[in-house]
Amino acid sequence: MIDRLVIVGLGLIGGSLARALKERNAVGEVIGTGRREASLIRGQELGVIDRWTLDLGEAVKDADVVVIAAPTLAAEKVLESLKPHMRPDLIVTDVASVKGSLVTAAERIFGEVPAQFVPGHPIAGSEQSGVEASTGDLYVDHRVILTPLPTTRTDALETIRAMWQATGAEVVDMDVAEHDVVLAATSHLPHVLAYGLVDALAQSGSAQAIFRFAAGDFRDFTRIASGDPVMWHDIVRANRGAVLDSLDTFTEHLAEMRRAIESDDSEAILATFERAKAARDKHFLTQYQVKGKPQGATD
Amino acid sequence: MIDRLVIVGLGLIGGSLARALKERNAVGEVIGTGRREASLIRGQELGVIDRWTLDLGEAVKDADVVVIAAPTLAAEKVLESLKPHMRPDLIVTDVASVKGSLVTAAERIFGEVPAQFVPGHPIAGSEQSGVEASTGDLYVDHRVILTPLPTTRTDALETIRAMWQATGAEVVDMDVAEHDVVLAATSHLPHVLAYGLVDALAQSGSAQAIFRFAAGDFRDFTRIASGDPVMWHDIVRANRGAVLDSLDTFTEHLAEMRRAIESDDSEAILATFERAKAARDKHFLTQYQVKGKPQGATD
Structure with missing residues (x-):
């Protein structure tokens, strides 16, 4: 159970994660943030998120987990914006399709890859996109790959693993390069x-x-x-x-x-x-x- | 209207052609022939063909049109078997995916490409195969390419064109090489x-x-x-x-x-x-x- 979850970039992937966790009572409050205000407004209307803000710092204050639900290059930018707001007890994960480049970016941005950052990639999707297309069963029987580093904190890894398992996905650990x-x-x-x-x-x-x-x-x-x-x-x-x-x-x-x-x-x-x-x-x-x-x- | 039609090789493509023509009253009698007796028996049970024989000569006697519904290389062999039974008033067409090789084979077998042979290729199909999978609407709104030669008889071309049009297909003439x-x-x-x-x-x-x-x-x-x-x-x-x-x-x-x-x-x-x-x-x-x-x- 995650008390307070932040989704950065509310589209099909992030929206479906929020819905799945809410439907299974695996999350307390879901906060949306990102650059597209329209998606956030729509997400709240649809009940996918509980509230939203355009201010990343405000969004992650008191949050337990941040999911960067943005494509590969955008995810790097979110990591940069997140830097001033990082805390040891804020667990961070992402959904980008390439893991090596994001891990390298994290190293560059933070000096070393934060121990509470768990790189991830759900192998799921749909022909459609956007928060309107999100569904609570998108991840059922799908695979989610996590690529923790040797320095990744175990509690962070297990929190993210449990989060994805709660959606009905099968979670697999893999080496970044593999x-x-x-x-x-x-x-x-x-x-x-x-x-x-x-x-x-x-x-x-x-x-x-x-x-x-x-x-x-x-x-x-x-x-x-x-x-x-x-x-x-x-x-x-x-x-x-x-x-x-x-x-x-x-x-x-x-x-x-x-x-x-x-x-x-x-x-x-x-x-x-x-x-x-x-x-x-x-x-x-x-x-x-x-x-x-x-x-x-x-x- | 074709009085007597022979399908050589009764599978999805030939069976669907027979069904389509019967459903639209565009054919009198349909005779099945080929090497797979089981398909012919099943085809008659299903009402796709009216009767069948394993003897190609017997099948085409008194027939108006023969459709060689066999894959590319098999179609060449059927043309060879057909040689002793060819008559000027027996119109022949096929459904093979490559037209140049079959035209060359026809030239080799007959000395010159018979004027009543109209090479054809219906661009339609299904995941399934076999006469059991045949349906009367397989060709509706699909394209059938005919590749007549300059020496092809006009009456033969128009008979085959009308046959495919009767199935609901759009018939397009094209050069063999194209x-x-x-x-x-x-x-x-x-x-x-x-x-x-x-x-x-x-x-x-x-x-x-x-x-x-x-x-x-x-x-x-x-x-x-x-x-x-x-x-x-x-x-x-x-x-x-x-x-x-x-x-x-x-x-x-x-x-x-x-x-x-x-x-x-x-x-x-x-x-x-x-x-x-x-x-x-x-x-x-x-x-x-x-x-x-x-x-x-x-x-």
């Missing part, structure tokens, strides 16, 4: 590929015909290229090293496939396709069909 | 990329973690890597030239994106993402939301 490698492969690289493919086709001579005859497969494959370009640009920049590594691994693999196709190496083409299908079916059909519920992604 | 270029870009290349990405990740050291934390975005992006490996291997081989061209265009584009990410060229990254989002939103939000119905792909 988190960024895994997310580069499963989320950041696919976005680069989807944006890249759509842009390449849009610039080709047959763009009209290509989009006219594109069917469901293409639309699914490129759906993520409808994501917010600014946010994804921030993420790719923040996770540059891991994104480049996974891009290089993929490019090498693609070059091998090109050689197989060019030399009409039937066996090699089929072997690749079969391995891929088997891997995908194995991991996803067993993993997700049990829960019977599709999962979204934060960003 | 069809293959467009499908390479929108369907065949995305499959190569999805299979390639999943295979690359499955072989990486972090495979367990990668698939464990992959969220909805990744599942959508790689859904097509659950397609039938043999069928896609056939398609990629049959459309090798166009697939390699589109792969090379994409690879060049990706190399540019890599340079932008490596040199932290914020402007270039953002410009690519923004162009891609704009192109995708422009083409898909206007094109499909009017009809309000998602479209699938043949294969």
